[in-house]
Amino acid sequence: MDLLKNTPLVEEHCRRNALMAPFGGWNMPIQYEGIIAEHRWCREKAALFDICHMGEFLFTGDIVAGGLEDVFTFSVASIPVGRSRYGFLLNEQGGIIDDLIVFRLAEDEAMVVVNAATIDNDFAVINSRLTGGTFRNISAETGKLDLQGPLAREVLTTLVPGIAGLPYFKFVKTTLLGAEAMVSRTGYTGELGYEVFLPAGKTVELWSRLLADERVKPAGLGARDVLRLEVGYSLYGSDIDETTTPLEAGLAAFVNFDKPFVGRDALLRQQTEGIRRAKVAFQVGSRRSPRHHYEICFEGRAVGTVTSGVFSPMLGCGIGIGFVTPEVAVVGAPLTIRHDRVSMDATAVELPFYRGGSLRA
Amino acid sequence: MDMYFTKEHEWVKIKEGTAAVGITEYAAHQLGDVTFVELPQAGKTVKQFDTLAGIESVKAASDIYAPVSGKVTEVNEALNDRPEIVNEAPEDAGWIAWIEMADTAELAQLMNREQYDEYVRGLE
Numbered sequence A: 001m002d003l004l005k006n007t008p009l010v011e012e013h014c015r016r017n018a019l020m021a022p023f024g025g026w027n028m029p030i031q032y033e034g035i036i037a038e039h040r041w042c043r044e045k046a047a048l049f050d051i052c053h054m055g056e057f058l059f060t061g062d063i064v065a066g067g068l069e070d071v072f073t074f075s076v077a078s079i080p081v082g083r084s085r086y087g088f089l090l091n092e093q094g095g096i097i098d099d100l101i102v103f104r105l106a107e108d109e110a111m112v113v114v115n116a117a118t119i120d121n122d123f124a125v126i127n128s129r130l131t132g133g134t135f136r137n138i139s140a141e142t143g144k145l146d147l148q149g150p151l152a153r154e155v156l157t158t159l160v161p162g163i164a165g166l167p168y169f170k171f172v173k174t175t176l177l178g179a180e181a182m183v184s185r186t187g188y189t190g191e192l193g194y195e196v197f198l199p200a201g202k203t204v205e206l207w208s209r210l211l212a213d214e215r216v217k218p219a220g221l222g223a224r225d226v227l228r229l230e231v232g233y234s235l236y237g238s239d240i241d242e243t244t245t246p247l248e249a250g251l252a253a254f255v256n257f258d259k260p261f262v263g264r265d266a267l268l269r270q271q272t273e274g275i276r277r278a279k280v281a282f283q284v285g286s287r288r289s290p291r292h293h294y295e296i297c298f299e300g301r302a303v304g305t306v307t308s309g310v311f312s313p314m315l316g317c318g319i320g321i322g323f324v325t326p327e328v329a330v331v332g333a334p335l336t337i338r339h340d341r342v343s344m345d346a347t348a349v350e351l352p353f354y355r356g357g358s359l360r361a
Numbered sequence B: 001m002d003m004y005f006t007k008e009h010e011w012v013k014i015k016e017g018t019a020a021v022g023i024t025e026y027a028a029h030q031l032g033d034v035t036f037v038e039l040p041q042a043g044k045t046v047k048q049f050d051t052l053a054g055i056e057s058v059k060a061a062s063d064i065y066a067p068v069s070g071k072v073t074e075v076n077e078a079l080n081d082r083p084e085i086v087n088e089a090p091e092d093a094g095w096i097a098w099i100e101m102a103d104t105a106e107l108a109q110l111m112n113r114e115q116y117d118e119y120v121r122g123l124e
Helices: A010-015 A035-044 A116-129 A152-157 A200-211 A221-230 A264-273 B025-031 B104-109 B113-123
Strands: A019-023 A026-031 A046-050 A055-060 A084-090 A096-106 A109-114 A134-137 A142-148 A171-176 A179-184 A193-199 A216-218 A278-284 A295-298 A301-312 A317-324 A334-339 A342-349 B002-005 B010-015 B018-023 B034-038 B051-057 B061-065 B070-075 B097-101
Touching (some): A010 A019, A010 A200, A035 A216, A193 A200, A221 A301, A295 A317, B051 B097
Antiparallel strands (some): A046 A142, A055 A109, A096 A109, A142 A193, A171 A179, A278 A317, A278 A342, B002 B010
């Protein structure tokens, strides 16, 4: 039996009576005072998330000669130093092994940030595709806290003045609490926010320092899931996985066909032949929540499956995404979401569901 | 009013042969933020322990079972707009429905407060 792993903050979570649950092999906080209250706090103030479970790998060497350039669906070599890029690690069939972000730390250095449940497999796959350089899994020694919300900048500039003018998807290396750290203007909530990478041994101190500010409250994975779905972000393991291609998932914008990568041929074939299923986003006509695995129906016949669904506090109704036969994935299509005796009317809509976030502030 | 409880965490309060039904504080806490309550139709006849209503929170969807058999005489329409009342006052303003009891002998199948509290302690 695999034992659940704890982040350095486990005692802090328990002290705050967080509801803890397994997530990707980790013992993680789902909620503190309540998912909706934490969601609201993130949309209005600044919410702090323990993201230490996610994985970090460090590549050092020549990006092109070492083979890192050809590993992902995007070009690493063309990322300017100090910026990051989102994309995919694919299998030969074009299926998504993981979605991830690469941070270009220096001309000869890049950090890859991956999902928690996929750390070991990602490392093995990427490592097997490299032809040079050094590649290290630095997940255990790296802590990560996300501060997200319209007040995140005001709060964090008191500790890191250098982030004041930081644009979206740009980061700075800095000294934080006497240690080397990296602060990136990225996140997963649709709000203005930062991801702070620092030595694992410093996370408790930063957590406490940020929570001493009354504008900051902790938020769990429950709120994070509602926040990310409201802005239409995919969740690995639910919405995308090795059986899903970026084209099916509506994420072709993160694939650069002008460069080599594993899975490219399969995606080009899929482009020519057409996709067999497509992502659809839909809004329910009531407060009911669609749930993972509920059936999506069109004109009385089953056409697909829900992969994520929640009640959206911002919209006051159920929202969800799923996969359907391509002809049905059309904005405005009337759908029915079904499970056992539950049936709810829904309409296919454009993403994001919620557009009022402070992301670009 | 006499109050009884089910193992599925419904409560029932008896008043002159009619029973108010809701979910317990323990259940409301376990569910988390309630976002939707599927109320039964007034006039519907239910059997003891059959599905009476549905309840959804951000985390999960669950059934609410009828603690007693009978006819639904009234439902708590306030929950349509403010389902969060179930979290705020589960054993009071967050009631779900009133049922005109068909057989008061069914109460013998339920727990009193002391037995229910003991039952919940066993779950923790």
